[in-house]
Amino acid sequence: VVGRQATDGLELGEKVRQGLLLAREDIGFLREGQQKTNTNADILRSDLKARGEDIKGLRADIDDVLKVAVQNLQEKADQALLGLKAINLDHEKSKKDASVHRTWLQSLDDGLKATRCDVEKLDSTLGQQGIRLADAC
Structure with missing residues (x-):
């Protein structure tokens, strides 16, 4: 019985040792997996940081382009407004000139x-004088 217990104890010890070896291997695999996970997480963090910086750069570039576009549009709007003011002033001057010309044409x-009245009077006077002259002759 003692020999069998010793053999059973040895077998049990061997099984425990084998279990511990397997557990060690599993722990090693877990460590490797954790290291790969950590490496992947670091790579992702780095990629996200780079993409974030790229996005910030893109936003700055877009802001610059938009500022230039808005400035150009503002300049065009200002030029158009000045053109409209010039057209309005020209229109007002034309209205005044038309009024002056209308008054001048009215006086003409x-x-x-x-003059027609005077010509009619003169014609009437000449007609009467012609009749008198004809009667006198």
């Missing part, structure tokens, strides 16, 4: 009417 028309 009044003068023409007065």
